[in-house]
Amino acid sequence: MTHSPLSTIRPAAPADAPAIAAVYNQGIAERIATFETRLRSAEEIAGQIETLPLRHAMLVAEAEGRVVGWAGYGTYRPRECYQGVGEYSVYVGREARGRGVGRRLLEALIDAARQRGMWKLVSRIFPENEASLRVAEQVGFRRVGVYRRHGQLDGVWRDVVIVERLIAENIR
Numbered sequence: 001m002t003h004s005p006l007s008t009i010r011p012a013a014p015a016d017a018p019a020i021a022a023v024y025n026q027g028i029a030e031r032i033a034t035f036e037t038r039l040r041s042a043e044e045i046a047g048q049i050e051t052l053p054l055r056h057a058m059l060v061a062e063a064e065g066r067v068v069g070w071a072g073y074g075t076y077r078p079r080e081c082y083q084g085v086g087e088y089s090v091y092v093g094r095e096a097r098g099r100g101v102g103r104r105l106l107e108a109l110i111d112a113a114r115q116r117g118m119w120k121l122v123s124r125i126f127p128e129n130e131a132s133l134r135v136a137e138q139v140g141f142r143r144v145g146v147y148r149r150h151g152q153l154d155g156v157w158r159d160v161v162i163v164e165r166l167i168a169e170n171i172r
């Protein structure tokens, strides 16, 4: 657990699911973060937290007793050779953005991945999502390149920037 005057970062619990769903659904509705368009229920998120594999992690940022953001990583590809590669997401509620919460969540997520033996985190970020690209860069992600026309969002083809961060301690 890490503390700052603004927020506490800690592992997500099933009771956090309503707040996590609210923050995630806000990001889905904004259409800048993800290809996902289906809103999530608290029950669905609670189920994910309850069945999180040991190698994976989901964290929340709490400020003044309220969950204001979350970050997590899951399976990149099911193949055994990629078991140490996690694909991450980070979402901060609109009212809490721009105060370092996203950065601290990602830093804590990298630590969690390191402790669980993961050797790399990756993500795919829309080129227009400057906040997400910036925060990734700040915590050591490298821009690998751009997948062109990787999928459609609301019927429009979108590019994505691939980012990766190696976790050197787990690569020997």
Ligand SMILES: CC(C)(COP(=O)(O)OP(=O)(O)OC[C@H]1O[C@@H](n2cnc3c(N)ncnc32)[C@H](O)[C@@H]1OP(=O)(O)O)[C@@H](O)C(=O)NCCC(=O)NCCS
Binding pocket: 027, 032, 033, 034, 089, 090, 091, 092, 093, 096, 097, 098, 099, 100, 101, 102, 103, 104, 123, 124, 125, 126, 129, 130, 131, 132, 134, 135, 138
């Ligand atoms: C991306 C996101 C998680 C960043 O979280 P945040 O708490 O707002 O970010 P931070 O306050 O930690 O800021 C980190 C850096 O990004 C910069 N930044 C934040 N918002 C920015 C914006 N809209 N444009 C450009 N830079 C921005 C900050 O200035 C800071 O850099 P600095 O230290 O050089 O000033 C948040 O904006 C968010 O939830 N967005 C919607 C969901 C999303 O896009 N998730 C990522 C999916 S891949």
